[in-house]
Amino acid sequence: MGRRRRHPVFYCAPFPLYSVRIDPIRGLIITAGGGGASKTGIKNAVHFLQLEQISGRLSASLLHSHDTESRATMNMALAGDVIAAGQDSNCHILRYRVLSQEERADMKKQEKAETNDRTSRNRKSSRVSIDGGIRGTKDETPEVSIELLHTVQTDTSADTLQKAVCFNPDCTKLLTGGVDGYLRVWEFPGMKKLLDFKAHNGEIEDIASSPGNKMVSVGQDFRCCVWEADQLLMELHWNENLPSIPDKMYRYRACRFGKVPDQQDALCLYTVQIPYKRERRPPPCYLTKWDGLRFLPLVTQPCGNEVISCLAVSDCGKFLGLGTVTGSVAIYISFSLQRLYYVEEAHGIVVTDLAFFPGSRRCRDLQGDHETALLSVAVDSRCKLHLVPNRRTFPVWLLLLLCFISVVLVVFLLQETFPDLL
Structure with missing residues (x-):
């Protein structure tokens, strides 16, 4: 399905976009970015977009713009009506409320x-x-009121940049990781620091939290680590069954936990591995599916030669979203890691974040007659919508009936054509 086509713009902001989230209850899109502290005239803001169905098509309109002064929001996490926004070396905890008439x-x-x-x-x-x-x-x-609850420092490096943020599944803790390689865990909503330890020798690229209070972090030091509190439980080795791939040839780029459809207590971890060095003929990136409880590799598949920039998992656990540095967007089936949807260069430059529509009733109504819906944002200031139509399925009894009819027809034709054969 890898055909290149012009993809329509869903929403265009007046600044580069770095992060996107969807409020499952209200059906709001929250997207943020900006030009940073440089005096280029490009603003920094968080935009709240209202989703509506107009003539059977989804449409997004700006509901409110929250100015973040000289700080661009590089990453976000959402817990109910609270946003954890990574801005420079700090995490700003914002509560928003949609105002009634x-x-x-x-x-x-x-x-x-x-x-x-x-x-x-x-x-x-x-x-x-x-x-x-x-x-x-x-x-x-304003249509939306914003209240600043807390500001905490989450990075102490000279580059002063928080690179990753996420809530644990029950939203009682907030995890942050920065350029300094430290993983910090905060009590939520009080924002008291619980843990502060060196997780990686270099920048933390991504972090994820499981329902069992385990944390996974990936860094630019080629390591993917599983933590319980500040104790290292194990390091994951995605290529241990692929001896032809040396350890230092690839590094981890992203990690996400996801549900296993139809299995209540099961859990999967997904990681993305990208080449450490860029070559004239770039080697493929890899997507790995792990047992999320025992952390054993289950499936590893190549996912194209475009370098992966971000990863998302749908609430139901059925789909994975991938964005690339060249602007392409793909959706994979989590069970088999097979590609279901692909748009080459949907954006003109690196895709910075992805968000699947949540499984809430409000978002399912907005999604309409589609199996899944994915939002992508990029440095080109555009937010784009990717829809996967419902795949038509047939009941087993109908397939068996069609097979039986086909066999009868074949026998009938053979008897008519060659009467002495049967």
């Missing part, structure tokens, strides 16, 4: 009352702007 009306009344307390000259100019708003100019009353 009554709350917005109260805010407008309060703003009008404050305006009326000014001098007569200011009151006159304010009255003009209010009248103009009634006649059709943009209503500046």
